[in-house]
Amino acid sequence: MSVFRKLKQFYLPYKKDFIWSMIFLLVVTGITVVYPMILQQTIDTVILGGQYDLVPWMALGFIAIMALKAWSTFIQHYLADMFGIQSVRALRDALYEKLQRLPFGYYDNAKTGDLMSRLTSDVEGFRFFLAFGFSELLRFLIMVGASFCVMLYYSPTLTFVTVAALPFLAVVVYQFDKRVHPAFRRIRQSFGKLNTKVQENISGIHTVKALSKEATEIERFNEKNGNLRTSQLVTSALWAKYFPLMEAIGNICVVLLLAYGGYLVTHHQLQPGELVAFYSLTWYILGPIMQLGFTINMFSQAKASGERLLEILEAEETIRDDKADASLTTIRGEVEFRNVTLHYRNKAALALENISFYAHPGKTIGLIGATGSGKSSITHLISRFYERNKGEILIDGRPIEHYPLKTLRSHVGVVMQETFLFSSTIKANIAYGRPDATMEEIIEAAKRAGAHDFIMELPEGYDTILGERGLGLSGGQKQRIAIARAICKNPSILILDDATSAVDMETEFRIQSALREVMKGKTTFIIAHRISSLKHADEIFVLDQGRIVERGTHEELLRQNGLYKRIYDIQYRDQATVLQETAR
Numbered sequence: 001m002s003v004f005r006k007l008k009q010f011y012l013p014y015k016k017d018f019i020w021s022m023i024f025l026l027v028v029t030g031i032t033v034v035y036p037m038i039l040q041q042t043i044d045t046v047i048l049g050g051q052y053d054l055v056p057w058m059a060l061g062f063i064a065i066m067a068l069k070a071w072s073t074f075i076q077h078y079l080a081d082m083f084g085i086q087s088v089r090a091l092r093d094a095l096y097e098k099l100q101r102l103p104f105g106y107y108d109n110a111k112t113g114d115l116m117s118r119l120t121s122d123v124e125g126f127r128f129f130l131a132f133g134f135s136e137l138l139r140f141l142i143m144v145g146a147s148f149c150v151m152l153y154y155s156p157t158l159t160f161v162t163v164a165a166l167p168f169l170a171v172v173v174y175q176f177d178k179r180v181h182p183a184f185r186r187i188r189q190s191f192g193k194l195n196t197k198v199q200e201n202i203s204g205i206h207t208v209k210a211l212s213k214e215a216t217e218i219e220r221f222n223e224k225n226g227n228l229r230t231s232q233l234v235t236s237a238l239w240a241k242y243f244p245l246m247e248a249i250g251n252i253c254v255v256l257l258l259a260y261g262g263y264l265v266t267h268h269q270l271q272p273g274e275l276v277a278f279y280s281l282t283w284y285i286l287g288p289i290m291q292l293g294f295t296i297n298m299f300s301q302a303k304a305s306g307e308r309l310l311e312i313l314e315a316e317e318t319i320r321d322d323k324a325d326a327s328l329t330t331i332r333g334e335v336e337f338r339n340v341t342l343h344y345r346n347k348a349a350l351a352l353e354n355i356s357f358y359a360h361p362g363k364t365i366g367l368i369g370a371t372g373s374g375k376s377s378i379t380h381l382i383s384r385f386y387e388r389n390k391g392e393i394l395i396d397g398r399p400i401e402h403y404p405l406k407t408l409r410s411h412v413g414v415v416m417q418e419t420f421l422f423s424s425t426i427k428a429n430i431a432y433g434r435p436d437a438t439m440e441e442i443i444e445a446a447k448r449a450g451a452h453d454f455i456m457e458l459p460e461g462y463d464t465i466l467g468e469r470g471l472g473l474s475g476g477q478k479q480r481i482a483i484a485r486a487i488c489k490n491p492s493i494l495i496l497d498d499a500t501s502a503v504d505m506e507t508e509f510r511i512q513s514a515l516r517e518v519m520k521g522k523t524t525f526i527i528a529h530r531i532s533s534l535k536h537a538d539e540i541f542v543l544d545q546g547r548i549v550e551r552g553t554h555e556e557l558l559r560q561n562g563l564y565k566r567i568y569d570i571q572y573r574d575q576a577t578v579l580q581e582t583a584r
């Protein structure tokens with residue numbers, strides 16, 4: 001029950017609907033138990049007692065009660081549904097909000113398809129239980145309790161004989177519940193994995209086709225689909241095994257009732273009408289107990305779903321805003337690292353070790369080094385995508401944690417290695433970080449990013465709708481739109497992480513000249529593999545295995561004759577000669 005307790009904040013606000021639906025449920029169940037009593041009166045008093053003039057009244061009374069039951073059922077269902085629908089709306093909102101707040105680190109291990117299935121089918125499973133499961137459980141209690149009381153009223157001995165087999169039924173139901181819950185959890189997990197497979201395949205369909213891996217992909221899908229089938233079959237087998245057993249025990253109760261009840265009637269210790277009423281009441285007890293399997297099933301599914309939802313809701317938000325000073329609303333762009341060390345959770349080696357530097361506002365810093373040397377990691381820390389393990393990071397002389405995340409990130413423009421564009425208009429994509437940007441500002445940003453000319457050649461210009469992830473544009477065009485997006489934010493710190501790798505050198509040079517103008521008095525970090533991309537930087541850091549091993553301007557670094565010089569030689573001189581020299 002702890003799952004339901006932990007999720008109570010989502011359904012308790014709608015408890016009024018729930019309570020009213022339960023009140024109507026009480027009415028419906030009460031009327032259901034009254035049926036056999038009317039039947040008993042009809043047989044014993046009206047028919048056997050010969051009071052035929054009561055028949056029309058009995059019939060009218062019966063119709064009135066049925067009408068009341070129909071109306072109450074409608075209200076009860078409607079309110080129970082309202083309760084479920086409203087609660088999961090709040091739950092879905094909370095999950096989505098949480099996903100927005102979770103740090104980069106969470107997504108390093110998360111699987112998109114699995115998250116999608118949690119937000120859709122798991123939430124649905126939970127709603128179904130809130131709308132129907134709760135009321136089914138309550139109906140069970142009322143129905144069994146009320147029927148039992150009426151039976152005791154008619155004949156205590158017959159009641160005990162009839163329910164003698166019930167403890168066995170309870171044991172079977174308990175065994176069923178114990179096995180069905182893990183089975184349902186496995187179904188949910190298999191479903192999440194299947195979703196992940198489909199999502200990854202569709203996202204990476206170009207790679208699949210380019211490497212002609214369709215057959216392998218089909219095979220992998222078949223395997224995941226097979227796992228889901230197995231999990232579902234295991235659950236079906238449980239149902240198939242336990243249900244006949246439950247029914248058989250129920251039928252034993254009926255046999256006992258008819259045998260002993262028949263004996264009592266023939267010995268005039270029980271009225272025939274009472275036996276008929278007893279028969280109906282017995283099924284009112286057996287039915288819900290057997291149905292309990294279905295309700296437990298629903299409960300188990302909801303519990304398994306709730307656990308998966310809680311995994312998201314309770315995921316740790318490692319990047320917090322609790323030291324933020326709300327009065328800090330602007331950033332000039334001064335960045336200082338003091339002995340900063342970064343260690344990604346799932347990696348043994350340090351990503352950054354003792355990094356120290358000072359970047360004056362208005363300066364351009366270039367970062368170069370082998371892949372995996374830690375260039376992107378430095379910029380991840382400036383945006384607080386990840387948290388450093390040691391050292392200090394100062395922005396305009398104040399610890400980075402003092403800036404509210406929203407303020408910090410709204411002043412840092414990042415163009416990442418992998419450009420992500422939304423499937424909306426180019427205009428909306430450029431203005432994504434600043435939705436209130438005017439059309440002039442959007443065009444200005446696009447011009448500086450060298451994107452305006454090709455955008456104007458598109459049939460709808462800035463109103464052209466892009467395909468998912470910017471499909472339909474070349475790699476260089478996508479990069480330029482992403483740069484325009486970062487410029488449009490008018491950031492105080494601009495980070496270009498390999499942002500011009502797909503752009504030709506001439507366009508890159510033009511973009512950088514335009515950037516120098518917009519970034520006057522602000523700070524720019526350029527990560528690149530091509531020396532030509534950062535040789536004009538005010539200071540260049542050369543990274544190797546998480547450390548800054550050289551620093552200086554382009555000319556200074558060439559004079560140092562170290563790693564930078566070697567990269568320069570490889571890029572500018574005949575590579576074969578350089579490699580031969582190195583081998584010697």
Ligand SMILES: Nc1ncnc2c1ncn2[C@@H]1O[C@H](COP(=O)(O)OP(=O)(O)OP(=O)(O)O)[C@@H](O)[C@H]1O
Pocket residue numbers: 108344345346347351369370371372373374375376377378417
């Ligand atoms: N999210 C992450 N989780 C775990 N390890 C990571 C993560 N991001 C980077 N790393 C590791 O940290 C080290 C530095 O990576 P980083 O991305 O900073 O290098 P880089 O110099 O930018 O490389 P590239 O030029 O290929 O982009 C690498 O060993 C990398 O595998």
